[in-house]
Amino acid sequence: MMIRAIGRIGIALLSTLVSAGPAAAGPTDTPLPTFSDGRPAVNVYVAPGVIKNNNLETDFVCTNLDTVAVDIGLEVFDETGALRNSVAAGSGAFLNVGVGKTVTVGTAGTAELHEDQTLLLNTAGSGLNNLRNGSGRVIATSKNIVCNAVVLDKLHTVQDPAVSSLPPPSLAEIQLVKLP
Amino acid sequence: MRTPRTVLGLSALLCLVAPAHSGVSDTPPPTFSDGKAAQVVALLPGVIKKNQIDTEVICTNLAPAAVDVGFEVFDQGGVRGNQVAAGNGALLAVGPGRTVTIATGGTAVLHEDAVITLEAPVTNLANGSGRVVATDVHMACTALAVDSVHTVADPRTCPTCKPPTLTGLHLTYAATPTPSGPCPATPSPACRKPAATGRALLLLQDRSPDTLDTLLWKWSGTGTAKADFGNPAATASYQLCLYDQTGGSPTLRLAAVAPAGGTCGSLPCWLASTTGFQYADPALTSDGLARILLKAGPPGATKLLVQGRGPRLPRPVLPLTPPVTVQLSTGSGACWDAVYTKPITNDAANFKAKSD
Numbered sequence: 001m002m003i004r005a006i007g008r009i010g011i012a013l014l015s016t017l018v019s020a021g022p023a024a025a026g027p028t029d030t031p032l033p034t035f036s037d038g039r040p041a042v043n044v045y046v047a048p049g050v051i052k053n054n055n056l057e058t059d060f061v062c063t064n065l066d067t068v069a070v071d072i073g074l075e076v077f078d079e080t081g082a083l084r085n086s087v088a089a090g091s092g093a094f095l096n097v098g099v100g101k102t103v104t105v106g107t108a109g110t111a112e113l114h115e116d117q118t119l120l121l122n123t124a125g126s127g128l129n130n131l132r133n134g135s136g137r138v139i140a141t142s143k144n145i146v147c148n149a150v151v152l153d154k155l156h157t158v159q160d161p162a163v164s165s166l167p168p169p170s171l172a173e174i175q176l177v178k179l180p
Numbered sequence: 181m182r183t184p185r186t187v188l189g190l191s192a193l194l195c196l197v198a199p200a201h202s203g204v205s206d207t208p209p210p211t212f213s214d215g216k217a218a219q220v221v222a223l224l225p226g227v228i229k230k231n232q233i234d235t236e237v238i239c240t241n242l243a244p245a246a247v248d249v250g251f252e253v254f255d256q257g258g259v260r261g262n263q264v265a266a267g268n269g270a271l272l273a274v275g276p277g278r279t280v281t282i283a284t285g286g287t288a289v290l291h292e293d294a295v296i297t298l299e300a301p302v303t304n305l306a307n308g309s310g311r312v313v314a315t316d317v318h319m320a321c322t323a324l325a326v327d328s329v330h331t332v333a334d335p336r337t338c339p340t341c342k343p344p345t346l347t348g349l350h351l352t353y354a355a356t357p358t359p360s361g362p363c364p365a366t367p368s369p370a371c372r373k374p375a376a377t378g379r380a381l382l383l384l385q386d387r388s389p390d391t392l393d394t395l396l397w398k399w400s401g402t403g404t405a406k407a408d409f410g411n412p413a414a415t416a417s418y419q420l421c422l423y424d425q426t427g428g429s430p431t432l433r434l435a436a437v438a439p440a441g442g443t444c445g446s447l448p449c450w451l452a453s454t455t456g457f458q459y460a461d462p463a464l465t466s467d468g469l470a471r472i473l474l475k476a477g478p479p480g481a482t483k484l485l486v487q488g489r490g491p492r493l494p495r496p497v498l499p500l501t502p503p504v505t506v507q508l509s510t511g512s513g514a515c516w517d518a519v520y521t522k523p524i525t526n527d528a529a530n531f532k533a534k535s536d
Binding site for chain 1 (some may be wrong): 183238239240241242243275276277278279280281287289290291293320321322323331332333334336340341342343344345346347348350351356357388389390423430463464490491492
């Protein structure tokens with residue numbers, strides 16, 4: 001009886017798995033979150049090429065162009081398409097960013113740039129504390145924001161060559177796609 | 181006497197020979213090794229593989245299904261340096277939402293999923309061009325030129341170790357890389373029509389803040405049986421698509437989807453009645469849609485209603501360019517539409533019209 005019961009449970013679980021739809025994945029398919037203040041997010045930018053690997057990190061810098069304060073967030077996805085942070089729980093989220101204000105969120109702190117916030121990756125997807133290479137999306141309560149993103153070396157800073165021989169950091173812009 | 185004829189023949193032959201294809205824009209897209217035809221997603225000038233610099237493209241699949249992705253490179257003379265058709269620089273069946281990286285060489289600092297081996301006669305790219313090809317154009321990519329030998333070492337333990345040179349390269353997309361949407365690019369030709377002139381109302385309001393944006397579409401027309409609605413409580417999603425004549429041809433300006441099934445708050449999003457179905461989502465989670473009514477009936481008594489509001493509502497920039505077409509459709513292909521040629525109001529904040 002026990003074996004039959006286990007068999008039935010196994011079959012039921014299997015049929016549930018088979019009948020379930022495909023899991024949402026990536027920056028366009030994953031449902032948009034609601035910020036912790038209850039305001040829903042819209043998708044503003046898709047960012048292919050978010051990197052957190054080998055001491056490279058990715059920073060997003062966004063400015064509010066709206067006429068009212070907006071919430072702004074960054075969600076990152078690893079190479080499997082798994083969402084690796086929770087804006088709803090406050091990771092990568094800025095609430096009530098004032099008109100004209102600029103905020104910066106990074107996949108980690110860097111020595112060269114300023115970050116207002118850094119992300120704490122969850123264990124979904126690859127489960128590793130890296131994005132090699134992933135994607136992201138900038139979400140907000142308004143489409144009226146503008147952003148740039150850079151991938152940079154998190155360890156080096158720019159030193160005066162007259163007093164130091166330390167090299168400057170690697171830094172490159174990544175191309176964001178603004179959604180209509 | 182024969183020499184002129186030979187020259188003429190050679191000349192005619194030369195005139196008939198088509199010029200060789202060359203470069204990123206002239207070379208026909210390849211077919212992947214699984215037999216699927218590729219389309220050009222984006223062009224990339226400045227592909228470099230020389231003096232320890234390599235070029236990487238990092239692409240995310242925005243399409244709802246798996247796609248094949250490839251990166252073709254061309255030398256400075258326009259000669260293609262790899263055969264995607266043979267798998268060189270290609271990745272097959274990349275799932276929705278996944279991100280892949282294809283490079284002209286392995287690098288110490290970045291991760292690559294595929295590395296191109298240059299094929300004769302191409303031996304380097306100094307400097308060349310490239311293009312991203314895929315079986316679906318709904319891809320978003322970033323490109324980087326990167327020093328292949330350096331890594332980022334901690335300057336406290338290695339003060340003389342230099343980090344890699346790294347710079348972004350600008351891709352030019354063949355089409356704006358938007359996610360693939362639920363609406364066709366142009367209106368479907370065979371939808372059910374309103375019962376008479378003026379029996380379908382469209383109202384759009386663009387306000388600030390966006391929480392005050394609204395959409396209302398009311399339709400009354402051709403007889404519809406309840407079975408024609410499918411079963412949105414289980415399998416039939418609904419999409420509202422709006423087109424205008426921007427640029428002189430039908431252009432999709434709004435797409436909003438109410439997915440099948442689901443729970444909205446503590447209740448099912450879709451509820452069945454004896455005559456049809458009702459969708460209600462107070463949280464406006466799906467494209468700002470708040471309410472949909474599908475009521476079956478004989479000609480003139482079939483009624484449809486779609487209401488949405490708030491910042492998640494996709495909103496076209498107003499004013500619209502008439503005639504405007506609105507279509508409500510299901511995944512099964514059944515659809516209902518209305519055309520608006522003479523709006524009552526059409527300005528930067530409001531669009532209001534009754535159907536033709």
